[in-house]
Amino acid sequence: MTQTTPPRLARNAAAGGIRWMAVTVLVASAAFTLTVSAQEGPGPGMGMPPGHGMMMFDGGEHMAHRLDHMLDGLNATDAQRAQIRQIAQAAANDLKAQHEQARELRHRALQVFGAPTVDAAAAESLRQQMVAQHDQASKRVLQATLEASKVLTPEQRAKLVARLNEREAIMKERAERMRHEHPSQ
DSSP: OOOOOOHHHHHHHHHHHHHHHHHHHHSSSTHHHHHHHEEEETTTOOOOOHHHHHHHHHHHHHHHHHHHHHHHTTOOHHHHHHHHHHHHHHHHHHHHHHHHHHHHHHHHHHHHHSSSSHHHHHHHHHHHHHHHHHHHHHHHHHHHHHHHHHHOOOHHHHHHHHHHHHHHHHHHHHHHHHHHOOTTT
């Protein structure tokens, strides 16, 4: 039985741009996407406790397993696997430090909000620091993505985009189904 990619998914993959390059190569659903999500906390419907996403990208054995799983479907060579692991580990180390900075900023924001009188200037200053920190993390993710894009072939990247598009469609369908099954949540 031959399986074809639905036209909507094919259009999404063709739409491309840097967004898809970033999502595609960055070692994907297993690693960098979860790292950014972990910095912000779990998204709606993810069903994970706070901070669980960082475990997925702790730079340890779990990350290596997820990377290997992602690369298995791409027929990646041992050399490619080693390079991707090295890129992911370096990014994980950098993002872990940034995660701690983000946590401190959130803690300070709660202190400002919880004060008897909220200091609007302090709140704005913290907001700007949070935006700058998020931008720094985003840049680091993009840097790792671009490094990884040089390791994988165009065919491997295209295959990964198709897999991630399929996964996105499944997650969207699951979220819709959960919304219909549990409308009060």
